[in-house]
Amino acid sequence: MTTEATGRTGLPATELRPLRRDDWDDWYDTLLRAFGGVGEPAEERALWRDLTPYERSFGAWEGAEPVGTAGAFDFRLTVPGGASVPAAGVTMVGVAATHRRRGVLTSMMRRQLDDIRTWGEPLAVLTASEPAIYGRFGYGSAAFGLHAEIDTSRVRLSVPAGTDDVRLRYAGTGAVLDVCEAVYARTVPLRAGMLARRPGWERLGVLDPESERGGASPLQCVLAERDGEVTGYARFRVKPRWTDAGHDGEVLLADLAAVDAVSEAALWRFLFGIDLTTSLKVRGRPLDDAWQHLVSDVRRCELRVRDSLYVRLVDVGAALEARTYQAPVDVVLDVEDSFCPWNAGRWRLSGDAKGASCSPTTDAADLGLSVRELGAAYLGGVSLASLARAGRVRELRPGALAEASVGFGAASGEPWLPHGF
Ligand SMILES: CC(=O)SCCNC(=O)CCNC(=O)[C@H](O)C(C)(C)COP(=O)(O)OP(=O)(O)OC[C@H]1O[C@@H](n2cnc3c(N)ncnc32)[C@H](O)[C@@H]1OP(=O)(O)O
Numbered sequence: 001m002t003t004e005a006t007g008r009t010g011l012p013a014t015e016l017r018p019l020r021r022d023d024w025d026d027w028y029d030t031l032l033r034a035f036g037g038v039g040e041p042a043e044e045r046a047l048w049r050d051l052t053p054y055e056r057s058f059g060a061w062e063g064a065e066p067v068g069t070a071g072a073f074d075f076r077l078t079v080p081g082g083a084s085v086p087a088a089g090v091t092m093v094g095v096a097a098t099h100r101r102r103g104v105l106t107s108m109m110r111r112q113l114d115d116i117r118t119w120g121e122p123l124a125v126l127t128a129s130e131p132a133i134y135g136r137f138g139y140g141s142a143a144f145g146l147h148a149e150i151d152t153s154r155v156r157l158s159v160p161a162g163t164d165d166v167r168l169r170y171a172g173t174g175a176v177l178d179v180c181e182a183v184y185a186r187t188v189p190l191r192a193g194m195l196a197r198r199p200g201w202e203r204l205g206v207l208d209p210e211s212e213r214g215g216a217s218p219l220q221c222v223l224a225e226r227d228g229e230v231t232g233y234a235r236f237r238v239k240p241r242w243t244d245a246g247h248d249g250e251v252l253l254a255d256l257a258a259v260d261a262v263s264e265a266a267l268w269r270f271l272f273g274i275d276l277t278t279s280l281k282v283r284g285r286p287l288d289d290a291w292q293h294l295v296s297d298v299r300r301c302e303l304r305v306r307d308s309l310y311v312r313l314v315d316v317g318a319a320l321e322a323r324t325y326q327a328p329v330d331v332v333l334d335v336e337d338s339f340c341p342w343n344a345g346r347w348r349l350s351g352d353a354k355g356a357s358c359s360p361t362t363d364a365a366d367l368g369l370s371v372r373e374l375g376a377a378y379l380g381g382v383s384l385a386s387l388a389r390a391g392r393v394r395e396l397r398p399g400a401l402a403e404a405s406v407g408f409g410a411a412s413g414e415p416w417l418p419h420g421f
Pocket residue numbers: 034035090091092093094095096099100101102103104105106107126127128129130132133136
């Protein structure tokens with residue numbers, strides 16, 4: 001990586017340079033300080049040190065001082081149709097408060113997107129500390145997480161036939177890590193937005209520092225088994241509470257995965273029914289999570305939606321070819337992309353459920369939109385029609401919007417990112 005200067009006239013220049021292993025502590029402390037300066041528990045810091053993509057990370061330095069940080073994991077992301085596509089997972093972005101709003105982030109995003117293009121990765125993805133930051137760099141809000149606080153003292157769960165065939169048993173979270181990871185791996189191709197985890201990432205799900213428990217139990221794990229095979233797992237904590245009226249404990253779900261409907265229903269029934277608890281809190285679940293169709297009273301589940309995964313098409317042609325389309329599409333997209341101008345212009349996209357081609361064209365445009373809208377619609381969770389209603393997609397040929405909007409939808413359900421990075 002060559003160096004480059006950023007900064008305003010009269011202020012010392014900052015220089016972008018790759019992260020060296022020796023610099024990690026200073027670099028990471030600069031990142032933590034940008035987030036408020038609270039240190040992480042030792043096991044969490046050690047995990048991020050191990051997972052840091054050194055050769056894909058850099059810092060902005062002012063002399064010997066790091067003032068900016070950024071990295072990009074080399075993920076594979078499931079896209080509609082089930083393909084596993086290389087995607088740069090943008091991470092660990094921070095700028096020292098002393099150096100904010102003078103273009104350090106912009107210079108890092110410039111360098112990073114150029115790098116990702118050079119690496120041949122058609123997509124960049126991230127989760128944002130604040131939704132307002134990344135739209136200007138072409139990231140669209142593409143997947144969402146469902147939060148719920150379920151009053152399990154009043155809400156009943158009805159389970160499908162066959163649920164009673166599922167056996168549940170407690171297991172040590174560490175002892176069955178590999179088994180749970182194998183279940184997770186089976187679910188990855190089934191839903192757009194999921195990340196194939198490389199070895200090491202499984203540790204993220206079982207980090208359990210006492211300081212982060214907020215009075216709840218250590219992480220507990222229950223396995224679901226059918227015919228002697230592990231078909232699902234739930235990791236959760238229990239936070240007991242007693243009042244004058246009696247017990248009022250909470251179940252706090254950390255993670256749940258299952259390979260079939262009855263295993264999943266069995267795990268939800270278990271979580272709803274733990275004695276001495278009256279509520280179940282879930283965070284960051286898929287918008288179409290199955291339990292919502294099993295409950296007696298969805299109003300007492302206090303649903304909330306939150307933005308989760310942001311997607312940026314780094315190579316529009318390759319990205320649109322990498323996914324499939326649930327109904328045939330043949331449209332010319334006129335794409336605006338001021339930050340990555342190689343994407344700007346007209347692209348003909350022709351595709352169906354089997355595959356797609358996408359290449360530059362001089363034909364008349366059918367739809368006009370920026371790369372940010374393409375990112376939002378890419379995983380099938382945000383419809384082009386809804387973006388058009390907001391004035392963010394322009395229909396230039398009658399009928400093209402409906403055709404493209406249906407085609408871009410995700411037949412496999414709502415896209416979902418199971419964990420942050
Ligand atoms: C993927 C992740 O890791 S997300 C984590 C992001 N990091 C954090 O939130 C940590 C705390 N915040 C920070 O470290 C910094 O404030 C950053 C990284 C958000 C921004 O860095 P800066 O160097 O100040 O950004 P920069 O000066 O390049 O700003 C570029 C533009 O974005 C805007 N912008 C930057 N941060 C924000 C924000 N938080 N909200 C709204 N707009 C913002 C700027 O106003 C500027 O707009 P302009 O081009 O119209 O003038």
